[in-house]
Amino acid sequence: MDIIIRFICTTILNLIVLILIINFNICTMKRKVLLSTLFLILHFTVALAQQVTISGQVLDEKSEPLIGATINIEGTTNAVITDLEGKFTIKVLPSEKLVISYLGYKPKTITIGKNRRFDIILDPSVTEMDEVVVVGYGSQRKSDIATAVASVNIKDIVNSSSTQTLQALQGKISGVQIIPTDGSLSSGMTFRIRGVNSVTGGTQPLFVIDGVPMPTQQITNEDTETVNNPLLGLNPNDIESNLNYWNPRPIKKDNPYLTVQRKLSPQTVEDFANRLFIYQVGKNNHIGFPFRKPSQMEILNFEMRNYFAETNTNYKAFATGGDKAQSCWMANFVPFDKVTDIYLFESAIDAMSFYEINHYTKETTCAFISTGGYVTKSQIENISRIFPSDKVKWNCCYDNDASGNGFDITTAYYLKGEECKAFARTNTGDTYKTIYLSFPDGNTQTFKEDAFSSGEYLKQHGIDNVNIIKPSRYKDWNELLVYYKRFDLNLGPGMKFIPAIEKTISQLNLRGYEQLANSISSSTKELVDSLLEQANYCISAPLAESGAYTLMVDCNIFMGLDTMVPVPSNLYVIEKCTQKKISAHAINEFLKKEYINIFRDMSSSDFKNFLEKDILTYTKGAVEKNFEKVILTFGWSLKPSILKKKSFDLEHGI
Secondary structure (H helix, E strand, O other): OHHHHHHHHHHHHHHHHHHHHHHOOOOHHHHHHHHHHHHHHHHHHHHHHHOEEEEEEEEOOOOOEOOOOEEEEOOOOOEEEOOOOOEEEEEEOOOOEEEEEOOOEOOEEEEOOOOOEEEEEOOEOHHHHHHEEEEOOEEEEHHHOOOOEEEEOHHHHHOOOOOOHHHHHOOOOOOEEEEEOOOOOOOOEEEEEOOOOOOOOOOOOEEEEOOEEOOHHHOEOOOOOOEOOHHHHOOHHHEOOOEEEEOOOOOOOOOOEEEEOEOOOOOOOOOOEEEEEEEEEOOOOOOOOOOOOHHHOOOOOEEEEEOOOOOOOOOEOOOOOOOOOEEEEEEEEOOOOOOOOOOOOOOOOOOOOEEEEOOOOOOOOOEEEOOOOEEOHHHHHOOOEOEEEEEEOOOOEEEEOOOOOOEEEEEOOOOOOOOOEOOOOOOOOOEOOOEEEEOOOOOEEEEOHHHOOOOHHHHHOOOOOOOOOOOOOOOOOOOOEEEEEEOOEEEEOOEEEOOEEEEEEOOOOOOOHHHHHHHHHHHHHHHHHHHHHHHOOOOOHHHHHHOOEEEEEEEEEEEOOOOEEEEEEEEEEEEOOOOOOOOHHHHHHHHOOOHHHOOOOOOHHHHHHHHHHHHHHOOHHHHHHHHOOOOOOOOOOOOHHHHOOOOOOOOOOO
16 A cells, blocks of 8 residues: 555656646756656656565474574565564565575475465474484484484494394494303303493393393393393394494483394294284183183184194194183184294283284294283293194183193084093093983983094984083083174175174073073074174175075083083074085975974974984085084074164174
8 A cells, every 4th residue: 555655646746847847948958857867766666566565474394483584585685584473574576586494494485476475384404303313212412412322333233243142242332341251152241331330230231122121130041041131132133223322320220221123033934824812811710611702712714633742733832720710712824734833821921811922933032922021932942832734613712720720621622533632731631531411301311432533423423523522510500601603694605704793691591401492482582683783784685585595593512410401602694505415495494483482392302303313414515515614403594574674784794
């Protein structure tokens, strides 16, 4: 606005001067001078009218104002600086450019154009970061560090002929003394930084490997059983980053500090074990069937073929006993029989309920778990070994006795020709040779060892897969049971969707068959509906309407001293039976009954005949091709109208 006013005033003044020149008799010379002056005034006025006022604010990368930043018109000496709020105002021509600069930041050039307001953010200059030193306890500016800092090129260590990290550091750092304790190859090393002065009297530095402090007393030499420096076990080829250390005086704990980032690179066979889990729960103090969280115990494509050490073993198992805790393992191995060792622990490290461990080869000195615990090489070698091969349909869950010594097999395997042995230090490992089936009417059927290990009994009945469980030593089964539920949806060749959930039934009376039958009959619908609710899915409408799928329920047979009862264990959605070895008509006829009445009208003798005849007539081929993992004992069907109640999310599942 002020420019416009000045332009108007100057124009009026020029007109007045021009009128005076024309109307008054002024000599030619004076007229020329006045005209030249008038021309210069008009030119300046036009130029003044083209300038614009630019304002803005200069900020750093954190949007904080930069005080004293320079805003210069490019190619001129005209410049202004920002105020306490980082703001500025400057007059420029629209065609000019502004250069904004500040110490420690990259300059920025902007073109005016039609903009009259600019908010400018400057980026820090990378060259300024050269004065920052990264030390073991953080990053500091070089000018702020009060201690001596030295570094060793990692190539000098890796290329060293020494097999010990400390030997490779000898003579490479001023003020650092690394002296062997004796002349042996495996001797310990004395590590001193600038003498032996220390506030607390400690002379060894504090070593940290992968973020885990490694005090000297935690590392034991495998051969001599003497305490040595923790860096003796590090192979220089495993070191990935530089070593840095500093004087102990500014550290709170008053110990020198050494950080080593270690690269554990075991010779892992590709596509072997991607991970292994240890699931540990508390000691079972109840009197009853000690069955805990079977959803954590499902193992697919895996078999523990031998329960004791053999040749060609490649799996070191989690050995328990004495810690009064129940432990279960699970794994996912594809393919099998590779050469990588998996190291687990002799006993639980602490009260944490879940561990995850990577797998390493024998050459690995220390194996770490994600929770921060670790074991030494000597501890790893004392662990028993187990050989994984082929498939197992269920895992082995074991429990220590009341004194914490040894444990019993509480859930056995159902696989061809295999024997379930006791798995404990204090037990002898004998096979449970006799299986008892006791019925409410007083009849008891006994199966000897050959019925399950040799396959003779199974061959007579045309089945090779059966559930094998030892007689329980508990007297009362009237306990809280946790059932494992599993959906197996066969969508065609190469397409299976197998999510899993668990369902708890409290105080299910397991003393007699009629009581159990009534309990199951009255609660089956609620159980299935609740199961589908928990899983948050069921079969989609197109699949249900096709009628080609039947919901099957099969069970494990839990045997006690006084009773034998069927307990629902797994739910399957299976394709309609089309195998020649199975009579689809017979199965469907049996499943046509309403599932809430399937047991109510069946007598004990009928149920016994059903177990002995109908169930055992399913062949091995049928089990493998149609069910994949099945213990067939009884089942019922659900109509498609029930399955259509919910939407089936195949992509996300549970």
